[in-house]
Amino acid sequence: MAIEEPQYKVTLSDGSFEIRQYAPFLIAETLVEGDMDEASNKGFQLIADYIFGNNQVPHSLESSKISMTAPVTVEPLSKKIEMTAPVTLQSVSAASGVQTATKWRVHFVMPSQYTLANIPKPKNDAVTLKEVPGKTYAAHTYSGFNTLARVQSKIDDTLEWAQRKSLKVIGTPQLSRYDPPWTLPMFRRNEILLEVSPP
Numbered sequence: 453m454a455i456e457e458p459q460y461k462v463t464l465s466d467g468s469f470e471i472r473q474y475a476p477f478l479i480a481e482t483l484v485e486g487d488m489d490e491a492s493n494k495g496f497q498l499i500a501d502y503i504f505g506n507n508q509v510p511h512s513l514e515s516s517k518i519s520m521t522a523p524v525t526v527e528p529l530s531k532k533i534e535m536t537a538p539v540t541l542q543s544v545s546a547a548s549g550v551q552t553a554t555k556w557r558v559h560f561v562m563p564s565q566y567t568l569a570n571i572p573k574p575k576n577d578a579v580t581l582k583e584v585p586g587k588t589y590a591a592h593t594y595s596g597f598n599t600l601a602r603v604q605s606k607i608d609d610t611l612e613w614a615q616r617k618s619l620k621v622i623g624t625p626q627l628s629r630y631d632p633p634w635t636l637p638m639f640r641r642n643e644i645l646l647e648v649s650p651p
Contacts, residue, residue: 455522458561469613470591471651478566481559482578483529488550488600492526495558502579503560507572516572519563523628523643528553550607550625551600590614592644596637603627610644623647
């Protein structure tokens with residue numbers, strides 16, 4: 453079954469690296485504490501609860517199931533919270549790296565048929581909905597498991613590549629995962645996304 457992903461245009465491809473121009477999209481996000489794995493699990497459960505029906509359709513008492521999309525994104529949180537893309541995990545202290553981050557943003561991209569006006573609203577205040585404007589990202593795609601050390605290494609590789617390409621990084625690194633946990637490591641699609649100024 454096809455899983456919807458955010459829409460983007462590749463403007464440069466270089467092996468496992470790309471520069472992508474993403475179209476605007478809508479996300480459901482939550483902020484959680486813990487290490488990367490704990491935050492990923494907690495965040496996934498909170499947003500999955502929302503899309504599986506803990507919500508309310510606008511102008512109705514009904515709830516609705518929302519289709520799953522990919523990726524799930526996590527990012528370490530910085531003090532200034534930047535908007536992000538896909539289901540992503542983002543840590544809240546990128547300067548010190550993902551290995552020491554204790555606060556994270558986890559988000560899912562919502563199916564493209566929804567807008568803030570027509571999407572079911574979360575019943576849990578821990579889940580919020582946001583529109584993300586179009587952005588440019590440096591993306592690094594790889595397979596396998598995501599240990600903290602491996603994710604940090606892939607972030608470092610992406611930062612080095614961005615520097616070689618004279619790209620100005622303006623966002624916190626994000627880890628996006630596209631596959632269910634039972635997917636064999638060699639078939640997993642993982643990406644590090646770094647927001648950059650358009651070249």
